[in-house]
Amino acid sequence: MKILIVEDEIHISKLLEKQVAEVLLKHSPEITRIPLYDDAITYLEKNKIDVLMLDLNLGGKDGFELLKFLSAGAYHTIIVSAYKDRAIEAFEYGVLDFVPKPFSVERLRKAFSRIDDVEKKPEHPTKYYATRRRGRLHLVKDEEVAYFQAFGHYSKIHLKKGGEELHDKSLVQLLPLLSEDYERVHKSFIVKMSEIKDILVYEGGKYQIELKNGEIIPLGRARYKTIKEKWLQ
CATH class of the missing domain: 3.40.50.2300 (Response regulator)
Known part of the structure; x- marks a missing residue:
């Protein structure tokens, strides 16, 4: 280290x-x-x-x-x-x-x-995610975020209103920084639960999440039960 x-x-x-x-x-x-x-x-x-x-x-x-x-x-x-x-x-x-x-x-x-305790949520979660555009700093507000997607060693911040920003931290690094509203729903996705519109179930044990902005993202089979229970609360 x-x-x-x-x-x-x-x-x-x-x-x-x-x-x-x-x-x-x-x-x-x-x-x-x-x-x-x-x-x-x-x-x-x-x-x-x-x-x-x-x-x-x-x-x-x-x-x-x-x-x-x-x-x-x-x-x-x-x-x-x-x-x-x-x-x-x-x-x-x-x-x-x-x-x-x-x-x-x-x-x-x-x-x-706290580096390894990714399940423990912070008392004061992150409100701004710093990204760099052409060498200049840009702050993305948490209220603008719909979900995070793995992108190699980095992550993409997908915005509610469309568009995305590249963030240098990986999903694993982001997990201990995020509020209780976020859940890892797939190995490549962390979603803001309050942005979920519906959970879609298909034959063969395939699951997807429909977001309020109309986007569809995968839901891992192992995460389906946990995510559904939390979403229905």
Whole structure:
């Protein structure tokens, strides 16, 4: 597991590295520490990581504009910050967890456990999905989304009113960030349950979902019973 720590206070950065290494001992983590935003962006342009650990206040600068940009990346983001009052705002941009300072090994362990616990829904789900168009940042509001579709290592965001946006995160990475209204209905689809108009059943055990906007998407046989029960609630 490759971890990037962006923190400008050296003693905190070293402590974070030590405790993360303890938490991820079985994963043989590769941990890189960078103190400056600009250097972090340069690093991310050239290197793939699994988790970004980001302080929101580096050199007195507000890190939220950077967070919006970095949240589009194909990795999880864990905020490590003393600004607890901005935790909910951070979650809105798709961070995996917000770890307040001072942190502990157990609190970091809890944060990293969320990577694999895709069934657990966040207390404050994502409200904006950052995408990049021609090098420029674009934010898709959750209220505009109908469903997500796997697209290689990425995902497509399909909008209620038509059209789609390419998102760098995979479906597996998106699952722990989404509200309870979302369910994985097929290996390649995550659907917003409130957008389902009907569940279609065919001979031979084939199932499909009709959305309110008229689109038809597949429903996996193994997911049919669970999805139907939740939809009828």
